[in-house]
Amino acid sequence: MFSKEIYINRRKSLINSINEGLILIPGNSDVPFNYPANIYTFRQDSSFLYFFGINQPDIIGVIDAESGDEYMFGNDVDIDDIIWMGELPALKDFSQKNGVKHTMPLTKAEEFIEKSLKQGRKIHFLPTYRSESKLLLQKLLGIPANELNNKVSKELIKQVVKLRSVKDSNEIKEIEGSVDVAYLMHTTAMKMAKQGVSEQEIFGTMEGIALSHGGPVSFPIILSVNGQILHNHHHNNILKNGQLLVADAGAESAMNYCSDITRTSPVGGKFSSKQKDIYEAVVAANLEVIKQSKPGIPYKEMHLLSAKIITERLIAVGLMKGSAEEAISAGAHALFYPHGLGHMMGLDVHDMEGLGENYVGYDDLFKRSNQFGLAFLRMAKKLEEGNVITVEPGIYFIPALIDIWKKEKKHIDFINYNKVEEYRDFGGIRIEDDILITKDSCRVLGKPIPKTVKEVEDLMNI
Ligand code: GLY
Ligand code: MN
Ligand code: MN
Numbered sequence: 001m002f003s004k005e006i007y008i009n010r011r012k013s014l015i016n017s018i019n020e021g022l023i024l025i026p027g028n029s030d031v032p033f034n035y036p037a038n039i040y041t042f043r044q045d046s047s048f049l050y051f052f053g054i055n056q057p058d059i060i061g062v063i064d065a066e067s068g069d070e071y072m073f074g075n076d077v078d079i080d081d082i083i084w085m086g087e088l089p090a091l092k093d094f095s096q097k098n099g100v101k102h103t104m105p106l107t108k109a110e111e112f113i114e115k116s117l118k119q120g121r122k123i124h125f126l127p128t129y130r131s132e133s134k135l136l137l138q139k140l141l142g143i144p145a146n147e148l149n150n151k152v153s154k155e156l157i158k159q160v161v162k163l164r165s166v167k168d169s170n171e172i173k174e175i176e177g178s179v180d181v182a183y184l185m186h187t188t189a190m191k192m193a194k195q196g197v198s199e200q201e202i203f204g205t206m207e208g209i210a211l212s213h214g215g216p217v218s219f220p221i222i223l224s225v226n227g228q229i230l231h232n233h234h235h236n237n238i239l240k241n242g243q244l245l246v247a248d249a250g251a252e253s254a255m256n257y258c259s260d261i262t263r264t265s266p267v268g269g270k271f272s273s274k275q276k277d278i279y280e281a282v283v284a285a286n287l288e289v290i291k292q293s294k295p296g297i298p299y300k301e302m303h304l305l306s307a308k309i310i311t312e313r314l315i316a317v318g319l320m321k322g323s324a325e326e327a328i329s330a331g332a333h334a335l336f337y338p339h340g341l342g343h344m345m346g347l348d349v350h351d352m353e354g355l356g357e358n359y360v361g362y363d364d365l366f367k368r369s370n371q372f373g374l375a376f377l378r379m380a381k382k383l384e385e386g387n388v389i390t391v392e393p394g395i396y397f398i399p400a401l402i403d404i405w406k407k408e409k410k411h412i413d414f415i416n417y418n419k420v421e422e423y424r425d426f427g428g429i430r431i432e433d434d435i436l437i438t439k440d441s442c443r444v445l446g447k448p449i450p451k452t453v454k455e456v457e458d459l460m461n462i
């Protein structure tokens with residue numbers, strides 16, 4: 001945990017920004033996967049972690065926005081727990097670490113909330129994404145589980161997003177540690193990417209590196225020679241020379257701060273000249289965005305910059321034609337680049353996505369586009385000092401999408417479908433880094449991971 005003052009100050013900021021009522025932030029519970037006693041590795045809710053810091057199941061945090069009183073409801077371990085799991089700190093011990101004054105048994109939460117509801121007090125709560133939390137809130141608030149997410153406090157969501165969006169130096173250190181674990185995961189994968197090696201072996205080795213450094217992976221690893229499938233979770237292939245291996249993976253620190261890195265490697269250690277042209281387009285987009293990102297710049301502008309660089313390069317190799325600007329405003333580039341440039345990252349790999357993407361990446365100035373491709377941009381609003389953002393442009397050849405667009409003669413003024421046919425089996429390329437927005441620019445977090453053609457080939461051929 002961070003120092004007690006950090007949690008006290010975070011909660012104080014929340015108290016100062018919410019005028020009335022109670023703020024209810026339940027932590028997560030254990031979740032079984034095939035029978036009750038066989039549970040998934042516990043993952044605490046990130047907002048609970050942010051304000052209370054305690055990585056234990058079944059604790060409910062309550063903050064009185066008017067009096068400033070703070071409570072934790074939870075059960076201390078009993079003798080049965082001690083027999084099976086050993087001694088654990090009592091709730092009182094946790095309260096020493098996060099500065100919450102009042103602790104009470106979990107069973108008292110219902111009574112406490114019921115009393116507040118009877119007094120007509122407003123109860124602020126965040127959107128829930130787990131059935132266990134929905135059932136808990138249903139019980140506490142008397143709101144049917146399937147209606148809870150329509151009754152969340154927008155005021156609370158906005159304040160939580162505002163606070164969690166700006167990372168302090170302690171958080172940056174945690175994130176940077178996770179990027180350094182990702183460095184090991186990715187450089188190991190690059191060195192393993194040889195003919196005859198299985199995807200599963202590289203996948204397992206990468207996950208093992210994350211686990212051996214203390215944290216789980218920050219999301220299920222994407223590792224595939226079919227990188228054109230954006231979130232491909234199958235690892236059944238045996239690598240062959242000439243293929244491109246996309247590895248999109250990150251780790252969580254012991255305090256649950258994430259990294260999210262993608263590298264694409266040529267199996268066997270040498271890019272073909274056809275692969276190099278496309279790879280260098282993605283590198284150029286990634287590097288130019290890193291060069292230009294700073295406070296005050298809308299990330300949508302950076303997304304469009306990456307689209308422009310990619311489109312110009314695709315025009316240069318003959319896959320697209322016409323004016324890059326016109327192609328982008330029509331959305332033609334999205335055949336090859338159908339996703340957004342990046343997202344915030346922190347305690348969640350897609351930071352705060354559970355609170356609602358539009359609260360995190362959009363605001364009154366930036367509304368989500370409904371154009372294919374641009375619509376998937378998670379972060380559009382202006383960058384702020386302290387934001388941690390991913391920069392992850394990509395180029396993909398998705399046969400099913402090519403077939404549909406070609407049949408519909410979609411964007412034929414901008415796409416050379418005959419040339420595209422020559423790339424049907426190309427796969428995909430994505431390159432992703434994690435950046436911190438600084439006072440007047442940005443910096444890539446963590447130890448630099450080989451990225452240019454030369455850096456990647458040199459590492460693979462040591
Ligand atoms: N982990 C998927 C992504 O890069 O957003
Ligand atoms: Mn990623
Ligand atoms: Mn990402």
